[in-house]
Amino acid sequence: MCLAVPGKIVSVSSPEEAVADLGGIRKAVNVSLIDDPKPGDWVIIHVGFALQRIDEEQAQETLRALEAAARSGEALQGAGAAA
Amino acid sequence: MCLAVPGKIVSVSSPEEAVADLGGIRKAVNVSLIDDPKPGDWVIIHVGFALQRIDEEQAQETLRALEAAARSGEALQGAGAAA
Amino acid sequence: MKYVTEYRNSRQARAIASELEHAAQPGRQYRFMEFCGGHTHVLARWGLTDLLPGNVRMIHGPGCPVCVLPIGRIDMAMEAALQHKAILCTYADTLRVPASGGKSLFMAKAEGADIRMVYSPMDALAVARDNPQREVVFFAIGFETTTPPTAVCLLQAKKEGIKNFSVICSHVLTPAAMEHILVTAPRREAAPVLDGLVGPAHVSVVIGSEPYRVFADKWKMPVVICGFEPLDMLMTILMLVRQVNEGRHEVENEFTRAVTPEGNLIAKKLMERVFRVRDSFEWRGLGSVPHSALRLSPEFEEFDAERRFGLVERQVPDSKACQCGAILRGEKEPFECKAFGRACTPAHPIGACMVSSEGACAAFYSYGRLRRGSEKSPAA
Amino acid sequence: MKYVTEYRNSRQARAIASELEHAAQPGRQYRFMEFCGGHTHVLARWGLTDLLPGNVRMIHGPGCPVCVLPIGRIDMAMEAALQHKAILCTYADTLRVPASGGKSLFMAKAEGADIRMVYSPMDALAVARDNPQREVVFFAIGFETTTPPTAVCLLQAKKEGIKNFSVICSHVLTPAAMEHILVTAPRREAAPVLDGLVGPAHVSVVIGSEPYRVFADKWKMPVVICGFEPLDMLMTILMLVRQVNEGRHEVENEFTRAVTPEGNLIAKKLMERVFRVRDSFEWRGLGSVPHSALRLSPEFEEFDAERRFGLVERQVPDSKACQCGAILRGEKEPFECKAFGRACTPAHPIGACMVSSEGACAAFYSYGRLRRGSEKSPAA
Amino acid sequence: MAEEKRRYFATPIDVKKGIIDLTHGAGGRATAQLISQVFARAFSNEILEEGHDGAFLPEIHGTPVVSCDAHVIRPLFFPGGDIGSLAVAGTVNDVAMCGAKPLYIAACFVIEEGFPIADLDRIVQSMGRTAREAGVKIVTGDTKVVEKGHGDGLYITTTGIGEVLPGIRVSGRLARPGDRVIISGSMGDHGMAIMSEREGLSFGSGIQSDSAPLNALVEEICRAAPHVHVLRDPTRGGLATTLNEIASQSSVGIMLDEASIPVHEDVAQACEFLGLDPLYVANEGKLIAIVPEEEAESCLKAMRAAPHGEESAIVGTVTAEDPGYVQMTTLMGGVRMVDWLNADQLPRIC
């Protein structure tokens, strides 16, 4: 539910209006819902609105957790293959 | 100026509305401008209105005058050809 | 086609032409003005000019309601459609007339104006009924033939209490224009000498033959009211030639099958109720002509589009090149205009006379330019 | 694509699937409900169901805003467009949902209703600005994700004093629906036994993770809030399996990169100002659910299309054949519906679950029907 | 393909009450369903595109000829035909006017959202019938749906392919002084049938469009007058405009005799009424043949015996004088020009 994509704010023209970059595509987004939006911020965009800032730290943390789970799984695969 | 065609009233539905026949074509015409329009009347039709009744007597009279002028002209043609 | 085909008899046409040839006295010039564009068209469409004796010359008059409409009035219609976003209902005849900046209603339509072609004023009223949320303006043009239908339409609009309907009343009066030509002729250097007038057919159906008496009496001008079939035309010219030969100046009626002395009394009464004569009105070619057009009477002025939208007629000069004015006054022939057949063609008309198929320029371009081509017409 | 591609790693997916295989204890059943249609779609689109151990079963919940919209509310939107001739602005998602008589907004559009697809509520407001002479109605649907944008839009409409704009407020609340499912389960014979909940991603971005604590605490239900990428999904399932295995029931957050405990405070404050919780609201499949949807607050009720046009929600039963209700409650699988793949296909949907690409029936039809085809699906 | 696809069409198209929506043009299942249940049924023949991007045709023997026309007529149904019969006959005729035998038709449909499927079906059936009458095959096609307000119900574009008849060479450049101008029947029927139906004119009549495929007539002409110089169908712009084109291309004059030009009484009357000239009104089942004097009589005889040629008449002569101009001796005996059409004829009041 609620299709939304990450985008990076590239410019802020007012407390409401900004432009975001989505992998090369530029899109005007409403930033009313973000406290003090700044160029460089990554946000989640839904129906033309930035809904929330993305937390880079937490994103890395999740990637580490995924890699840990994957390593653990691969160890099992290795074990399975060896068995 | 003022394109108009003769038509024959075939039915009268109200003091304003009638249907005219134009050589096989049926057309609704407004007959407000005609005093006591009746089926069988020939009228002159312009922008959807019957403008005036056509006088059959006078029409015949004109045809006779035309034929008289034509006869006279043909006599001359004959004379010219003979001469 | 009863009352039509009988007056298109080929044998009679040739025979009456012979009679005419005989009647026209050598050494004499016969210059007759057909007031009415309908007659201009009949002459051209049936190739009648070919059949006339060399010393009988037909001079085209101003009797084409489209041709005499000045640019300023078309601009008013355009303004109603473009600025006031009204639905403009108009007879197709006006669609291609170039107004200010060469722009026609047809072009305004292509640009998005809501302009609808109607065949009858009642169709325009129906558009108003069907679009209660829009203003609907009927561009009411024409001579006395077209005027009574507008009157009936306005009566109906009033009866039904239709609030979103109005008309740009541009109806003009035939006798006033005819008189103006005769009155001003002595002041106009190039004005043609006239030996007789061909009276309009369908205008006279409404107004009758009486209004022309003044031309016969006061101006000593032979007048013959003429039907719109080719034999009517030939017969009328013969009748005019005879009047001239006999030194008579009377109002004769060739079109008795539809024209009476008093015309259509119902129509005349209705016009008196719905309209008032304007003090003066601007005609293309003729300039300001006193008492020559109609406005709405106080009883009907609620339907006056000029009032409703504050439309003001501006005097816009015709294109410099255009000789329509002189042509409408009978002073010039189309091929005497430098633009004729070059910059001005029916496909790209500069003046109104090239638009209406009753316009002298259009008639000559479409039917006749080849015949005089060797002399004048650059397009031949 | 940053924050996207990293979570679609092929190697990690296979490896985590192995880990999951290992974690799921044989002889034990793991039944997790993904509340959210977005997760249903992720499972199908990436073929993740293939990768899950046989004893881990995902049960689709009611979290698709299109699917849960009852027929009566779509009828209201249709009425605004057809009877009140308003311009209806809507997200494309609702266009094909069959309402009364099987008629969709899409069909109403083909019949001539002025229905416009918008991408954002601000686009609907722009339509209102551009058409001051028309009424413009925005069909505001969606969960807490879509609600704050509607709030911002209404604030702007008020600021600008836009008079021809209104909304059919059909925003619904996630926790209320989740709770309803758990509350009513004991009364429902077919209700599935649930071993855990997958918490929505973008709803939680707005409302935060705190509102789910009640499910963990009161219902002793493991909850993991999950992002919308395939690795998020696999990881979340692994986290749920681990909670089950360890007898924990906590709210865990897999989607920490965008979800905080308190959510978006600005958005929450705005929603409080613009909306009020309805006493109850009709959900497709769930029936009347208390405190589960929003209406406009008194300050904004001038923008309420229900008031402006006197739109009344009528209770219209779903098509008899349709099992959407049971499917939305997690009681049935799509292929258990007799209409599935026969009378009901994405090209000719009977129920909402076959329309939205987040609907369980559409997801199963488009991505999965072949896999279980041999057992049940008549279309295979 | 119909077989294979049927299983996907759980719900058949409602040909009676259904309307076209945007999905029917999206290229997915709904499009396939429309093609199989409406188009394929009416056009069925062994070549018709079986889901491929194009049609494979048998060998073409004579010089290949191709012609295309977009049909945007309103109303879609009119006395004597509809947009479907017109779209087929019109293109069949344009191919035939090359002195060719029409063989195949490709048809593209631009449908406005909301169009009744029943009307589409009726039109498509009518295309099938006309194609069978003309002996041509509709071998490929395409369907697009445009949003409400971006069309006028239905536009049909047809492209025809044919092969030139053995020994025939016609062209608008080949009219020669002395040639006779023959027309295959009365002028103005189609245009006035349309005009009389068109909304806003509140004008009803029994006038029938002449819309018909003329390829059989052309074959008869080519048999009876193997040295025929020009074949042309006087469609938009009517007889007048078409003859002007020929006069211009061949650098010849053309002199018509008004008395010999057939115009049906009701058409003449409708023209009078609206202030139109039948010589400028469109025909859709008539042709002009310009043939050497010595073949004129046998050509006329053959035409009168052929389908759609019963009212054929010799109406004029090609002249060396006044090259590029068409003139006419009127019924009254005067001579006047018959000029190009400048713009669509509109009903006039003056």
Place this chain on the structure above:
Amino acid sequence: MAEEKRRYFATPIDVKKGIIDLTHGAGGRATAQLISQVFARAFSNEILEEGHDGAFLPEIHGTPVVSCDAHVIRPLFFPGGDIGSLAVAGTVNDVAMCGAKPLYIAACFVIEEGFPIADLDRIVQSMGRTAREAGVKIVTGDTKVVEKGHGDGLYITTTGIGEVLPGIRVSGRLARPGDRVIISGSMGDHGMAIMSEREGLSFGSGIQSDSAPLNALVEEICRAAPHVHVLRDPTRGGLATTLNEIASQSSVGIMLDEASIPVHEDVAQACEFLGLDPLYVANEGKLIAIVPEEEAESCLKAMRAAPHGEESAIVGTVTAEDPGYVQMTTLMGGVRMVDWLNADQLPRIC
């Protein structure tokens, strides 16, 4: 003819500021003027209709192929092309997908009253350019003007005629288990270029349509893989729908490998943003070649060396299992169906 008619065109068409009105479609002087000053200039070639009803073509050698398409795209101009280049390339491609060499194009124009002549001129020039790139000739055409509110600026219908390349026989029915599915480049570029420009989405990007004539690429394929079984361009409905058609027609299964399907980064991103699947998005300069396993590698190599084929990739295999179905091993390693497109993909929020 241009010569002969010039004298009638006292006033030349205003290509810079003029607009189309109804007279341009009436078949009279204004139509002739538009044809001579806009169309004939851009398309000029020795066959182009010289005022006749159709075009006479040189002899056609291989099996003749005909294909047609109506083009109703909005916006008319988009990054990477316009309706004109698309109308020519699209039909060139449909002919080429029959394993044929496209030779001739017939083009019909339905123009909405008020359309800027400058835009028409630009589009017609673009058609001329694309035709020259593809080596095809635009040999005949037709122009109609519809009233304001009955069109969408401009619709162009093109019909293409070509001849099958020697020894080639392709058809959607000929895919065989074991065949390889090759595509000539990235998916979704055209559809997303259009979507990104379309009004109402307020969405701007640098995505370019891939619109291009593929006939040269097809000739290379036919040289390198003379036993190629199927050629098809995945236009409306995208790769997914086109492969479903083939699977259905050939009664085979198709198994794709998601990882091998090229999709440009910006297209993928735009699809994510709007909730669309690039496999269902239209392409206008890509093709699918299904070739026997043993010719697959040489075919791929030839494609990569040919114009518009640089990014070619083998993306799947034809299977005997699950006939009529397309499936895909996803990036995640799961297998799922890839179904027909059911209706136009619309941007979604959920």
